[in-house]
Amino acid sequence: MASAPNNTEHKEAHLPPHQRKSVTQIPVTPGVSLGTYDEDYFDDASQESPAPQTNGITDGQVGFTGNIISATFEVPHTLEYRPGSDWELCCLYQRFALFDALHYISEESPWNHTVVAWTGEISHTSEVEQYSEAEVELDILASSKPLSLGDSVHVPTRTKSNEVHVTREDQLRLERQLHEDKLSIIPVWLADEEDIAEEEIRLHDQLRWRRYAEHDLCALLHYKQHPPSDAFKEGARWADYCRMNQMFAEKIFDVYRPGDVVQVHDYHLMLLPQLLRQRYPDIRISFSMHTPFPSSELVRCLTRRKEILLGALASDVIAFQSYHYAQHFANSCSRILGLQANSKVVSTSSRRVHIEIIPAGVNVSNIHSLAWSVPATEKCLALRKLHADKKIIVACDPIDRLGGIDKKFLAFDRFLEMHPEWQERVVLLQVVSQTTTDDDNDGEESRYVGSVNALVNSINCKYGSLNYMPIQFHSQSLSTDDYFALLRSGDVALFTSIRDGMSTTSLEYVICQKNTHGCTIVSEFSGTASSLEEAIHINPWDIGGVAEQIHKALSMTAERRQSMHAALYNSVAEKDVKNWVTTIMRCLMSAVQSRSAVKGITGDTSPAISNQHARRLLART
Secondary structure, eight states, X not given: OOOOOOHHHHHTTTSOGGGOHHHHTSOOSXXXXXXXXXXXXXXXXXXOOOOOOOOSOBSSSOBOOSEEEEEEEEOSEEEEEOTTSOOEEEEOSSOOHHHHHXXXXXXXSSSEEEEEEEOOOOEXXXXXXXXXXXXXXXXXXXXXXXXXXXXXXXXXXXXXXXXXXXXXXXXXXXXXHHXXXXXXXXXXXXXXXXXXXXXXXXXXXXXXXXXXXXXXXXXXXXXXXXXXXXXXXXXXXXXXXXXXXXXXXXXXXXXXXXTOEEEEEXXXXXXXHHHHHHHOTXXXXXXXXXSOOOXXXXXXXXXXXXXXXXXXXXXXXXXXXXHHHHHHHHHHHHHHHOOEEOSSEEEOSSOEXXXXXXXXXXXXXXXXXXXXXXXXXXXXXXXXXXXXXXXXXXXEEESSGGGTHHHHHHHHHHHHHHOGGGTTTEEEEEEEEOOOOOOOTTSHHHHHHHHHHHHHHHHHHHHOXXXXXXXXXXXXXXXXXXXXHHHHHOSEEEEOOSSXXXXXXXXXXXXXXXXXXXXEEEETTBTTGGGOTTSXXXXXXXXXXXXXXXXXXXXXXXXXXXXXXXXXXXXXXXXXXXXXXXXXXXXXXXXXHHHHHHXXXXXXXXXXXXXXXXXXXXXXX
């Protein structure tokens, strides 16, 4: 027969365990006697713990802090080392939408923003690399007909990447200077472990950190395959790429706090999302691909294809410039990794990665202030006066095959041949920028530069005279004033890239033509073509077709030009840098919400998501 229950236990049955004498009067921990913990301890413990301060949205651990860490390959400066004194920081003359976005987040959004970036190649100020034969030929051609934009015209120089020893004191000095920059930059010092000492860092063969990204990845992303090379060199390039991404991760770990957002940019850092998530499983990451993404048939040719895809798939959101790039990425994940994927989501074994189409935007108000500054206006007027009786076609491209400059010149030649009435009435101002990488082992790019020079000479000899040169070809570094003066002066802008992702010159040209309504001709293979639906779209390979479109643009009535430009301007202004930044953050919020919802379905008892703080930040953005 069972014994009757103890009366004391019966009376205490409704009490929590820590208030029952039958529990508290029995010491159960060796060496801990009764009375060790006073009543206040249990009274405090019995109170409901306050919810942690999450500052808004939470996925079960911590909410958005309002901090954004942007990881981009290199700082937007060229750095010149002056031992024992402040570094010389020279802003890059090129205009990039990415830099616009970074500046917008830092200067105009409510988010606290930090940029983590490689220093880039560092040299002493006195070191100047000798030009290659092709570069000398290009620069001679450029200097024979200066752009006449003022005293700032100069041909570019490349600094050497010879061995440099940077003392710890000078490292700290640069870090202070970059921290005080408008972007608040934290530099990544790329070097092997044996080259990093407490008193100094040894930098040598600095171009090595670019080689895998630009020789293997960038080439393939732009539909160019290099033939198989020396296995040892290929392995060395990959090892450098892995170490570079690891050092970026370590630098981010130094400043990351749970709840921060990390935005990773472009193909140089495709392994970084996975490295970050391995340390912090609930980290919020967006990855933006600023280049094209090729078809899966080409991606399959990449030796490290799985590592690259899995690295990016550790993000919550992956953003592409156009639908076709997103579709190619999804197909690659499906056919190479065997994952369920479409142009909106890729499902891995542990997560759903959201795929978004978020075209780049530019800072319209900032472009207005720069393009209509007094120096830019004076230089624009000087250009127009120089070519007062002619129509001006403007173009800015990199001096490589992807810019399609050779096809542009062939089309211009065909245009002058088909429409002789335009001879001596139109001039093409072509500005080219040098590439940074030394990836030209087979001399292909040098031969390309030579062929472009030959085209220029041939066309100018055919149609030119002592007082007229139809093509003015310039290899030079433009100041900001020169750049916007050039864009403002053009009656037509001609973009013939055979493959690019996020070239924003076409967007900036539209803004610069607010009052004069110049025509925009853009390649259908450009990533910005989808953002300029009202522009004249061309196939650069169709030489005759491009020639006819040049004639159409130059012959267009003022009413038609104004109507076309108004539609383009409204589109660019609507999808500006603010829209770009805000859309990425909204998509990331949505992805975090989806992740938390999945956790709840699978048994996670995390509290419901609160959007209040994050939405306030987005509204203020």
